[in-house]
Amino acid sequence: MNKNNLATRDACAALDAADPLAPLRDQFDLPPGVIYLDGNSLGALPKATADRVQDVVRREWGRDLIQSWNTAGWIDAPQRIGDKIARLVGAAPGEVIAADSTSVNLYKVLSVALAAVRARDGADSRRRVIVSERDNFPTDLYIAESLARQHGFTLRLVETDAIAAQLTGPAADELAVLLLTHVHYRTGRMHPMAELTAAAHAAGALVVWDLAHSAGAVPVDLNGCGADFAIGCGYKYLNGGPGAPAFLWCHARHLAQAVWQPLAGWMGHAAPFAFTPAYQPAAGVKAFLCGTPSPIGLAALECGVDTVLAAEAHGGMAAVRAKSLAMTALFRQLVETRCAGHGLTLHTPVDPAERGSQVSLHREEGAYAIVQALIARGVVGDYRAPGILRFGFTPLTLRFVEVWDAVEHLRQVLDSGEWREGRFHQRAAVT
Amino acid sequence: MNKNNLATRDACAALDAADPLAPLRDQFDLPPGVIYLDGNSLGALPKATADRVQDVVRREWGRDLIQSWNTAGWIDAPQRIGDKIARLVGAAPGEVIAADSTSVNLYKVLSVALAAVRARDGADSRRRVIVSERDNFPTDLYIAESLARQHGFTLRLVETDAIAAQLTGPAADELAVLLLTHVHYRTGRMHPMAELTAAAHAAGALVVWDLAHSAGAVPVDLNGCGADFAIGCGYKYLNGGPGAPAFLWCHARHLAQAVWQPLAGWMGHAAPFAFTPAYQPAAGVKAFLCGTPSPIGLAALECGVDTVLAAEAHGGMAAVRAKSLAMTALFRQLVETRCAGHGLTLHTPVDPAERGSQVSLHREEGAYAIVQALIARGVVGDYRAPGILRFGFTPLTLRFVEVWDAVEHLRQVLDSGEWREGRFHQRAAVT
Numbered sequence: 001m002n003k004n005n006l007a008t009r010d011a012c013a014a015l016d017a018a019d020p021l022a023p024l025r026d027q028f029d030l031p032p033g034v035i036y037l038d039g040n041s042l043g044a045l046p047k048a049t050a051d052r053v054q055d056v057v058r059r060e061w062g063r064d065l066i067q068s069w070n071t072a073g074w075i076d077a078p079q080r081i082g083d084k085i086a087r088l089v090g091a092a093p094g095e096v097i098a099a100d101s102t103s104v105n106l107y108k109v110l111s112v113a114l115a116a117v118r119a120r121d122g123a124d125s126r127r128r129v130i131v132s133e134r135d136n137f138p139t140d141l142y143i144a145e146s147l148a149r150q151h152g153f154t155l156r157l158v159e160t161d162a163i164a165a166q167l168t169g170p171a172a173d174e175l176a177v178l179l180l181t182h183v184h185y186r187t188g189r190m191h192p193m194a195e196l197t198a199a200a201h202a203a204g205a206l207v208v209w210d211l212a213h214s215a216g217a218v219p220v221d222l223n224g225c226g227a228d229f230a231i232g233c234g235y236k237y238l239n240g241g242p243g244a245p246a247f248l249w250c251h252a253r254h255l256a257q258a259v260w261q262p263l264a265g266w267m268g269h270a271a272p273f274a275f276t277p278a279y280q281p282a283a284g285v286k287a288f289l290c291g292t293p294s295p296i297g298l299a300a301l302e303c304g305v306d307t308v309l310a311a312e313a314h315g316g317m318a319a320v321r322a323k324s325l326a327m328t329a330l331f332r333q334l335v336e337t338r339c340a341g342h343g344l345t346l347h348t349p350v351d352p353a354e355r356g357s358q359v360s361l362h363r364e365e366g367a368y369a370i371v372q373a374l375i376a377r378g379v380v381g382d383y384r385a386p387g388i389l390r391f392g393f394t395p396l397t398l399r400f401v402e403v404w405d406a407v408e409h410l411r412q413v414l415d416s417g418e419w420r421e422g423r424f425h426q427r428a429a430v431t
Numbered sequence: 432m433n434k435n436n437l438a439t440r441d442a443c444a445a446l447d448a449a450d451p452l453a454p455l456r457d458q459f460d461l462p463p464g465v466i467y468l469d470g471n472s473l474g475a476l477p478k479a480t481a482d483r484v485q486d487v488v489r490r491e492w493g494r495d496l497i498q499s500w501n502t503a504g505w506i507d508a509p510q511r512i513g514d515k516i517a518r519l520v521g522a523a524p525g526e527v528i529a530a531d532s533t534s535v536n537l538y539k540v541l542s543v544a545l546a547a548v549r550a551r552d553g554a555d556s557r558r559r560v561i562v563s564e565r566d567n568f569p570t571d572l573y574i575a576e577s578l579a580r581q582h583g584f585t586l587r588l589v590e591t592d593a594i595a596a597q598l599t600g601p602a603a604d605e606l607a608v609l610l611l612t613h614v615h616y617r618t619g620r621m622h623p624m625a626e627l628t629a630a631a632h633a634a635g636a637l638v639v640w641d642l643a644h645s646a647g648a649v650p651v652d653l654n655g656c657g658a659d660f661a662i663g664c665g666y667k668y669l670n671g672g673p674g675a676p677a678f679l680w681c682h683a684r685h686l687a688q689a690v691w692q693p694l695a696g697w698m699g700h701a702a703p704f705a706f707t708p709a710y711q712p713a714a715g716v717k718a719f720l721c722g723t724p725s726p727i728g729l730a731a732l733e734c735g736v737d738t739v740l741a742a743e744a745h746g747g748m749a750a751v752r753a754k755s756l757a758m759t760a761l762f763r764q765l766v767e768t769r770c771a772g773h774g775l776t777l778h779t780p781v782d783p784a785e786r787g788s789q790v791s792l793h794r795e796e797g798a799y800a801i802v803q804a805l806i807a808r809g810v811v812g813d814y815r816a817p818g819i820l821r822f823g824f825t826p827l828t829l830r831f832v833e834v835w836d837a838v839e840h841l842r843q844v845l846d847s848g849e850w851r852e853g854r855f856h857q858r859a860a861v862t
Contacts, residue, residue, distance in 0.1 A: 031494045038497045045493035053488055053727070054481060061673055062476035063462045065811060066469045074673060101722025103696030104535060134708055139697035139722065142710040146695040150581075157708055186706075235723070242492055242505060243725030264577040265534030266570035275617075275816060277565055277588055279573040291532025291570065292666070294674030296484070297728050380496060385706060 007337075012330070015400040020314050021323050024396045027307045028239075035402045035409075037381040040213060040358050040392025043239030049303040056299045074295040078245075078267075079286065081298055084305045085238070085247050088317065089211060089230065090221030095249055097285050098301055099267075099293060102212060102233050102246040103139045108261040108288050109229035109248060110147050110179065113206045116254065117176040118151075127204065129174040130155045131166045137185045140210055144179055160189065164199065172203035182220070183213035183356030186384045188328075188348040190218065190356045194225035201226070212236060215247070216308040217324065217357040217394075219317040222249055229254070237357070237394060239304030245297050248288050255284050265290035307396060323395035324357040327403055331359050331391065334407040342414040347388060358392045360384070366419055370410075373419035379409045438768075440839075443761070446831040451745050452754050455827045458738045459670075466833045466840075468812040471644055471789050471823025474670030480734040487730045505726040509676075509698075510717065512729055515736045516669070516678050519748065520642060520661065521652030526680055528716050529732055530698075530724060533643060533664050533677040534570045539692045539719050540660035540679060541575060541610065544637045545582050547685065548607040558635065560605040561586045562597045568616045571641055575610055591620065595630065603634035613651070614644035614787030617815045619759075619779040621649065621787045625656035632657070643667060646678070647739040648755065648788040648825075650748040653680055660685070668788070668825060670735030676728050679719050686715050696721035738827060754826035755788040758834055762790050762822065765838040773845040778819060789823040791815070797850055801841075804850040810840045 016022060028044045030036060036044055060068040069075050082096035089096070099105070110130075121127050130144050134157040141157065148155040153176060158166055166175060178200040183190045193209060200207045206228040214220050216237030222230055228251050234244030250259070258270075258281040266272045267289035270280040281287035311320050332346060347360035363370065364387060371383040381391040391406070413419055447453060459475045461467060467475055491499040500506050513527035520527070530536070541561075552558050561575050565588040572588065579586040584607060589597055597606060609631040614621045624640060631638045637659040645651050647668030653661055659682050665675030681690070689701075689712040697703045698720035701711040712718035742751050763777060778791035794801065795818060802814040812822040822837070844850055 029489075029493045031496070034496070036496060042492070042497045044496070045488065050485060050488045050493070054485055057476065057481045057484055057672070057731070058460070061473070062460045062481070065462070065465070065467060065475070066473045066813065067806070067811075068673070100531070100535065101696065103698075103722035104531065104694060107694055135706075136708075137697075138700070138703075138706050138708060141708050142695045142697060142700065145710050146691075146693050150693060241488070241727055242499070243723050243727065243729075246722070260577075262577050262581060263535060263538055264573045265532065266568075266573060267534075269569070269573065272569075273816075275566075275569050277567075277569060277572050279576050291534035291677070292674050294725070294728055296672055296674065296731060297725055298674075300488070300727060375498070380498075382497065385704075 009401055009404045012400040012404040015326070019323060019400070020319055021311060021395055024307070024310055024314060025399070027310060028397050030397060033378045035379045035406050036397065037379065037391040037393065037406060039394035039397060040217070040236055041382055042235055042242055043237060043304060043394065044397050046239055046303045046307045048306070049241065049300050052299050052303050053296060056296050060295065068295070072295070074293065077295060077298040077302070078289055078293050081302045081305060082247060082285070084302065084309060085215065086249070088220070088308055089215055089232070089249065090224050091249050092223060092252070095252060095255070095285055096247055097288055098234065098245045098247045098298060099289055100246060102210070102231055103143055104263065105231040105246050105248040105288070106140055106143045106208070106210065107147065108263055109208055109231060109250065110144060110177065111262045112254065112259055113177045113208055113229055114147060114151050114153060117206060126174050127176045128153050129171070130177045130179055131163070131175055132157055132179040133160055133163065133181070134158060135186065136181050137210065137212065140179060140181060163196070167196070167199040167203045175200065175203050175205040177206050177208060179208045181210040181212060183218065185213055186388055186390065187360050188356045188358035190354055192353070193220070193227070197225045197227045213356055213358070217320070219321055223251070227251065234301045234304065237308070238301065239307050240301030241297070241304065243297070244301045244304065245294060248285070250285050250288065258283060259287040261288055263290040267291060267293065311396065320395045324393055325352045325355065327393040327395065327398060327400065328355060328357065328359050330400060330403050331393065331407060334404065335361065335410065338407055338411050339414055357394070358390060360391070361389045362387050363389065369419040370413055373413045374409055377409045377413070379406045440832055440835045443831040443835040446757070450754060450831070451750055452742060452826055455738070455741055455745060456830070458741060459828050461828060464809045466810045466837050467828065468810065468822040468824065468837060470825035470828060471648070471667055472813055473673055474667055474735060474825065475828050477670055477734045477738045479737070480672065480731050483730050483734050484727060487727050491726065499726070503726070505724065508726060508729040508733070509720055509724050512733045512736060513678060513716070515733070515740060516646065517680070519651070519739055520646055520663070520680065521654050522680050523654060523683070526683060526686070526716055527678055528719055529665065529676045529678045529729060530720055531677060533641070533662055534574055535694065536662040536677050536679040537571060537574045537639070537641065538578065539694055540639055540662060540681065541578050541608065542693045543685065543690055544608045544639055544660055545578060545584060548637060557605050558607045559584045560602070561608045561610055562594070562606055563588055563610040564591055564594065564612070565589060566617065567612050568641065568643065571610060571612060594627070598627070598630040598634045606631065606634050606636040608637050608639060610639045612641040612643060614649065616644055617819055617821065618791050619787045619789035621785055623784070624651070624658070628656045628658045644787055644789070648751070650752055654682070658682065665732045665735065668739070669732065670738050671732030672728070672735065674728070675732045675735065676725060679716070681716050681719065689714060690718040692719055694721040698722060698724065742827065751826045755824055756783045756786070758824040758826065758829060758831065759786060759788065759790050761831060761834050762824065762838060765835065766792065766841065769838055769842050770845055788825070789821060791822070792820040793818050794820065800850040801844055804844045805840055808840045808844070810837045
């Protein structure tokens with residue numbers, strides 16, 4: 001991409017005209033006047049969702065009532081939608097379920113991972129350390145801390161640049177599980193999944209990947225890199241709606257024997273409707289189910305996943321990735337050229353191999369207020385402490401001209417100093 | 432109630448005419464031609480729900496996007512709706528949350544209960560037994576089995592009539608936690624909550640109540656009887672929709688210090704948006720939250736809970752209970768008088784003090800097919816192995832004439848033998 005070609009909005013419009021994914025935008029109901037750069041936090045509403053949810057509520061629940069567990073496929077939805085998500089993350093049918101929250105699913109897989117290491121190496125093994133990134137998304141660290149505390153493991157948090165040394169250095173034989181989020185929620189930095197998985201395996205450890213900011217955003221090949229477990233979020237790039245059910249993947253080699261995971265609820269039982277008093281895990285990934293699934297939430301999630309699967313007819317995740325990288329590069333270059341001298345520094349790797357589908361900028365002063373001033377103008381990104389302006393780029397919904405316009409708004413906010421007006425007070429928001 | 436007065440459908444219509452709760456039926460969208468006796472499994476659809484869910488999807492999610500976490504109150508919904516549920520179960524504001532599934536919530540509170548006993552009595556204490564009912568709802572037993580296995584406790588399953596002896600006999604000083612479902616899912620038998628709680632406390636144990644078949648169906652006074660923990664289901668008598676978020680209650684005495692529960696996700700953190708790497712539990716019941724809440728599911732649950740709270744203007748849970756007992760007594764008496772000689776036996780206690788809001792009948796042969804024949808006629812109950820025809824009575828939606836009509840259909844099914852036609856094959860259905 002030639003920087004000179006980016007000097008005009010017309011050049012961006014030309015990129016839109018040539019975009020093979022452009023037709024996919026029509027899948028979404030986007031509010032007029034909004035440039036939505038927060039689909040990495042909450043994906044936009046697919047057009048199909050409202051009617052589908054309404055049908056689940058009015059017909060499947062209201063009219064058909066209890067029989068919909070069978071006739072509407074409610075009971076199989078976690079696996080049916082899991083199979084769809086599998087296509088987006090390099091997993092096979094029967095390896096993924098959609099259920100519960102990301103945090104709850106991490107608890108399940110990390111429990112199984114710790115038990116597997118203990119069973120393999122014995123209770124006296126030195127292999128008692130879970131390694132993760134110090135500023136990994138907190139809920140992952142909290143769940144890992146809880147399990148480490150319960151099961152006599154240590155959670156070791158290291159800086160990003162120190163992860164590799166944990167896998168090959170003198171500490172490697174203490175490593176039980178490497179727990180990483182593939183794309184970092186704040187910086188957008190992407191870890192080399194295949195390389196780190198191989199290194200952790202060479203060290204004798206298991207690997208758990210959190211795909212919250214990856215699934216539907218970047219190509220992921222879980223089986224290709226032979227990872228052990230993965231979990232991920234339904235409400236970001238999968239467009240499943242706020243608080244959507246999350247997902248969980250388990251490599252087939254860990255499914256060869258029945259899985260005893262601690263949240264051993266009735267939906268993970270081998271025969272839930274036999275109502276037997278003793279637990280027997282179901283075969284396969286179904287053993288990771290726990291309580292009764294949520295047909296309404298799962299229907300919305302399925303609509304969202306379908307919007308991403310629709311890209312398969314337009315070049316698939318490779319096309320999504322190409323557009324994502326083009327957009328994040330464009331945004332970065334436009335900020336550098338058009339917002340120079342305003343104290344913004346790039347917080348996301350320039351190297352495409354290390355970049356997810358977002359760009360984070362840092363500013364010492366006023367980052368929160370600048371984000372709010374942009375939102376007031378209809379450019380919706382978000383703020384992450386400390387000092388981060390975070391912008392997510394969802395190739396299914398965004399146009400290149402919107403990237404141009406977003407930077408133009410940012411330039412005007414900075415040039416005018418309108419963010420200093422003090423109207424913008426800090427509030428909480430979900431990742 | 433005089434049996435002679437029940438000999439006619441007109442007598443039932445007179446009961447409807449005098450029913451103070453009759454106006455509440457208009458809160459629901461009920462399918463025409465259906466007598467719904469399965470609200471104990473999946474509550475009927477409130478009229479308000481479809482529009483409310485649509486508003487959450489189209490406006491709060493689709494138009495307002497990420498800001499709805501703040502502006503639409505998404506982030507506080509688990510506590511706001513928890514406070515509403517609290518009014519139905521004798522709990523105080525700030526003691527209940529709506530989140531996750533019943534199974535996941537049981538995992539949280541039972542973990543805390545076991546840890547509390549261990550902390551109080553020491554690791555060497557003999558008090559290492561969880562007692563429950565042998566045919567308690569299986570998911571409760573599975574979760575208890577999982578935690579017993581993890582923490583070195585024993586799950587002891589006893590027959591219903593043997594529970595009391597566990598609390599006062601020689602085994603009492605082994606008892607760590609008494610885990611019971613207040614109203615039994617299959618038989619409809621209701622345990623004396625106050626009495627058993629007091630006896631378990633006198634034995635030095637803690638008590639966890641599962642209110643799945645109680646909340647919204649029978650009066651419950653958690654604080655009045657001083658229980659320790661409770662969990663319950665949103666999709667039965669609370670009418671929250673299939674797979675609705677469940678709820679969790681913790682007595683204030685266990686909230687005096689911060690609660691470390693194992694599913695320590697970010698929503699239970701003291702400051703979720705500080706994004707600190709170390710977990711610090713929130714004060715109060717909020718520490719029992721784990722992952723991101725589901726605003727769509729919670730909105731539907733809130734509509735359902737509101738239908739029950741609407742009874743407060745019509746005599747409250749006392750009126751609900753009176754109508755429930757009148758209906759279950761009527762059903763039983765009509766079955767006894769009008770379906771005599773067909774091999775049906777009553778599986779639910781006659782004593783009102785021991786009866787929830789359902790009536791279960793047993794038949795050696797054909798119970799499943801009889802239930803299916805009734806469903807084909809529009810009388811929706813359900814089957815539970817072995818040999819149980821289960822009928823739930825939801826006082827908010829049901830009329831006495833429907834009870835009459837349901838029994839009349841049952842009589843015709845039995846008299847005609849139409850259930851023997853073999854059209855009715857067994858399938859699974861969710862409790």
